[in-house]
Amino acid sequence: MNCVFCDIAAGRRQAAIVYEDEQVVAFHDINPQAPVHVLVIPREHIPGPLAIAAPHEALAGHMLVVAGQVAQDLGIATDGYRLVLNQGTLGGQSVFHLHLHLLGGRRMRWPPG
Ligand code: 5GP
Ligand code: ZN
Numbered sequence: 001m002n003c004v005f006c007d008i009a010a011g012r013r014q015a016a017i018v019y020e021d022e023q024v025v026a027f028h029d030i031n032p033q034a035p036v037h038v039l040v041i042p043r044e045h046i047p048g049p050l051a052i053a054a055p056h057e058a059l060a061g062h063m064l065v066v067a068g069q070v071a072q073d074l075g076i077a078t079d080g081y082r083l084v085l086n087q088g089t090l091g092g093q094s095v096f097h098l099h100l101h102l103l104g105g106r107r108m109r110w111p112p113g
Helices: 004-009 054-073
Strands: 017-020 024-028 036-042 081-084 100-104
Touching: 004 024, 004 036, 017 054, 024 054, 036 054, 054 081, 054 100
Parallel strands: none
Antiparallel strands: 017 024, 024 036, 036 100, 081 100
């Protein structure tokens, strides 16, 4: 299967990795939308938020824990940040491997548009 995030997780594609463990990889987005824009992905290929099922509950929780740790490490935790999961076409999803966006370093707008 052709999946850029599987390639990053497997080390077949270069990425600026900020954290990794046996379950997840976190790396800088190639087209950042904020001064800090990191993606947290599971190593397992899960197509998107809608495909998160009961067996993934611990993994999904771990993605949130890691996002908080990365926010601390990159110095955006105190001022605040945004976590985003895009699902499907209207949700703005363009890569169909689950990824949690961690955005910070500027004031976020609401509604997000
Ligand atoms: P989505 O629109 O699916 O929620 O977000 C996909 C994100 O992946 C986008 O922000 C896009 O810039 C990022 N992205 C796509 N391909 C690559 C890549 O090869 N490397 C990195 N680091 N980010 C990527
Ligand atoms: Zn994948």
